[in-house]
Amino acid sequence: MVYLDNAGTTALRAEALNAMMEFMSENYANPSSIYRGAGYAKAAVDAAREKVAAAISAARPNEIFFTGSGSEAVNWAIKGIALEHGGRGRHIITTAVEHHASLYAAKSLEKQGFDITFLPCDEFGMVHAEQVADAIRPDTILVSVMMANNEVGTIMPIAEIGALLAELNAQRGNEKRIYFFTDAIQAVGHIPVDVTALGVDLLAISGHKVYGPKGVGALYAKRGVKMTPLIHGGGQERGRRGGTENVAGIVGMGAAIELAMAEMDALSENHRKMRDALIAEILTKIPHSRLNGHPTRRLPGNVNITFEFIEGEGILLLLDSKGFSASSGSACTSGSLDPSHVLLAMGLPHEMAHGSLRLSFGKDTQKSELDKLLEVLPEIVSRLRAMSPLYSG
Numbered sequence: 001m002v003y004l005d006n007a008g009t010t011a012l013r014a015e016a017l018n019a020m021m022e023f024m025s026e027n028y029a030n031p032s033s034i035y036r037g038a039g040y041a042k043a044a045v046d047a048a049r050e051k052v053a054a055a056i057s058a059a060r061p062n063e064i065f066f067t068g069s070g071s072e073a074v075n076w077a078i079k080g081i082a083l084e085h086g087g088r089g090r091h092i093i094t095t096a097v098e099h100h101a102s103l104y105a106a107k108s109l110e111k112q113g114f115d116i117t118f119l120p121c122d123e124f125g126m127v128h129a130e131q132v133a134d135a136i137r138p139d140t141i142l143v144s145v146m147m148a149n150n151e152v153g154t155i156m157p158i159a160e161i162g163a164l165l166a167e168l169n170a171q172r173g174n175e176k177r178i179y180f181f182t183d184a185i186q187a188v189g190h191i192p193v194d195v196t197a198l199g200v201d202l203l204a205i206s207g208h209k210v211y212g213p214k215g216v217g218a219l220y221a222k223r224g225v226k227m228t229p230l231i232h233g234g235g236q237e238r239g240r241r242g243g244t245e246n247v248a249g250i251v252g253m254g255a256a257i258e259l260a261m262a263e264m265d266a267l268s269e270n271h272r273k274m275r276d277a278l279i280a281e282i283l284t285k286i287p288h289s290r291l292n293g294h295p296t297r298r299l300p301g302n303v304n305i306t307f308e309f310i311e312g313e314g315i316l317l318l319l320d321s322k323g324f325s326a327s328s329g330s331a332c333t334s335g336s337l338d339p340s341h342v343l344l345a346m347g348l349p350h351e352m353a354h355g356s357l358r359l360s361f362g363k364d365t366q367k368s369e370l371d372k373l374l375e376v377l378p379e380i381v382s383r384l385r386a387m388s389p390l391y392s393g
């Protein structure tokens with residue numbers, strides 16, 4: 001199999017699995033207890049916290065809170081700020097192209113009486129800092145913009161928005177402060193993520209997108225940022241997130257993110273070259289194809305192409321039969337009849353949004369695998385077009 005769905009999930013790397021093993025067998029102690037084994041488990045969790053903090057240049061490890069998934073971290077940031085600060089303002093600014101975790105968290109708040117501005121994007125999936133500036137109101141409490149889009153790979157101007165909010169907050173003062181959250185789940189391990197340089201208050205990460213285990217994530221919350229807990233329980237995570245720690249998962253995420261940081265520069269340079277070559281080849285070899293997302297400000301390992309007149313699922317099934325795993329912005333893959341909300345927000349008509357293919361590279365992706373893909377893809381597209389009632393050419 002050639003795996004080209006690394007934006008969907010990544011393989012657990014051997015080093016992370018090895019680090020996890022002892023905490024899934026002999027070292028099963030609860031880190032909150034006081035016997036010796038417990039201290040050892042707690043030390044392992046704290047070491048992982050330091051690794052995650054270092055990966056995003058957080059000033060202090062205790063600004064990192066482990067969660068049960070990336071989705072939980074995202075939900076916590078948005079709902080936690082809304083619940084904590086909703087008394088002084090009920091306006092939240094986000095974008096139309098967020099991951100469903102953010103989008104639906106915001107929509108759930110809308111039902112509870114919050115006023116949500118979903119900023120539209122341009123044709124490249126980009127939302128601009130001026131749009132955020134124009135949307136700000138006296139009752140705005142939160143701005144939530146993802147760092148890099150999981151479908152089309154577009155990288156948002158987070159540092160620019162952060163600088164704008166810092167300037168505004170200096171005038172508005174603490175009682176009217178606007179918090180800034182970014183879902184950096186697709187960015188970490190691919191492009192530099194530095195919470196200070198970005199000017200964010202909150203930032204979400206997921207373990208399984210960086211070769212760590214599934215079911216573990218982390219929320220960075222800058223010192224002094226108050227948000228209401230979503231999970232009440234024991235005093236874990238400094239009283240902010242109840243639930244006995246997923247020690248093995250946390251340790252695995254720490255090991256994985258540390259390695260991802262060490263490998264990032266070389267990997268992203270290699271990905272960028274392979275990405276640009278693959279895009280150019282596909283667009284020249286296959287007529288009626290177009291690139292989705294920004295041509296340059298995009299994740300190094302993301303290729304998203306629409307093939308007109310055909311359905312993404314068809315492409316995926318035929319690719320699968322040839323040994324390639326990929327994903328699409330099309331209907332059935334997401335379990336709904338609507339095509340990708342991201343592609344629609346970018347202005348693609350429904351039939352074009354249905355014909356999209358996302359190829360996302362991983363650390364083990366080889367140029368030779370992409371060459372093999374290029375041998376089968378034109379044939380797959382022609383076969384589907386020959387059967388398509390939309391195609392006359």
Ligand SMILES: *Cc1c(COP(=O)(O)O)cnc(C)c1O
Binds near residue numbers: 148206217
């Ligand atoms: C994968 C992903 C999530 C969800 O993370 P999980 O750990 O799978 O819950 C949220 N946002 C983005 C951008 C993602 O890519």
